[in-house]
Amino acid sequence: MAASRPELQAPPEIFYNDDEARKYTSSSRIIGIQAELSERALELLGLPGDGVPRLLLDIGCGSGLSGETLTENGHHWIGLDISESMLNIALEREVEGDLLLGDMGQGLGVRPGVIDGAISISAVQWLCNADKSSHEPRIRLKAFFGSLYKCLARGARAVLQVYPENLAQRELILSYAMKAGFSGGVVVDYPHSAKKRKEYLVLTCGSASMASATPNGKGEEGDSGSDEDSSEDEDTSVSVSERQRPRKRQKLSKKVKGKEWILKKKEQMRRKGNKVPMDTKYTGRKRKPRF
């Protein structure tokens, strides 16, 4: 892995030159990660499970690694990327989707209401760089989210897996999504693992009431929360919509945090090398309400 973030080294169309593009696409580790991220993004898109192929956008499609996941799941897709080198590799791999050479910060150029869903894998954070003097990030974020909102059908979602440099960057991205009219929030998978942690902006086109609650992020053991209860846990998901604000810590009956969860967390801590009390019959026992 490069010592510093690619985003700090050069603009994407320069960073992803022919060599880098080929390296990226031939790394089995990267292929594996991209496939995982794409499957998860597709899952979070929440498309109806009726077996009907949809027309999707793959924003920052690169060499087509993510697009192939969409094809494998039976969908048609249009991919957009700014790097010719990456797109050339996608051509070599004969991906099924149509490819566009374009800059998402200039607007997507897709007409209103025609797209059933959009994914983006590891791309949107590039918008936050001011590569040229005219590339004021805010203008580009506005153009991107505005055009994305416009081209999505009502109720359709966009799932953007991002690598924000810091919290401020993530908030910046999210704020422009909200300004464009999206409702939704951030889903964080494996929030406690520095290596595995992944963030997805799950955005819905339409009013807040149309959006079902932001799905739960995955924990360490991969217990995926596909049930729809909105989690107040600030670790896993932050639901940002017009009317709701995450309330300060409230005692909720969390289905997730039972004895099993406690045992798993203790095992985790042991593996890290921390001193942890032994597991006994008292571990995670139900306390009296007054406790």
Added chain:
Amino acid sequence: MRLITHNMLSSNIKGVTNGFPLRIEAEKVVEKEVDFNPDFLRNMFSKIEWKALTDASKALGYAELPEETEPSMLESELFLRKLHHALLELHLEEGALVCPETGRKFPVNKGIPNMLLHEDEV
């Protein structure tokens, strides 16, 4: 680039009020077979701008699509096969897409349209 994509693209140039549809200048067209899926076609049908599709299809050398449509046609396999062919099996490999208002050409090479805007077009 297939016509399903062309039917969704609009010129993004600053100041352009109606950048759809982009006119097609075709230099090289290729046909590639794709699996026929009537459900997908029926789902897409309401989103398609029909005139844009028939014009584009003719530009690529396929003139079999009817000029007008009505919902009952979605039950006809013959119609769906024609729609399938036009939408998904014709590829513009080399040529250009032209903005209807400004005349600006977006070149298409190896099937990929270059939609990058110049500094003064943003």
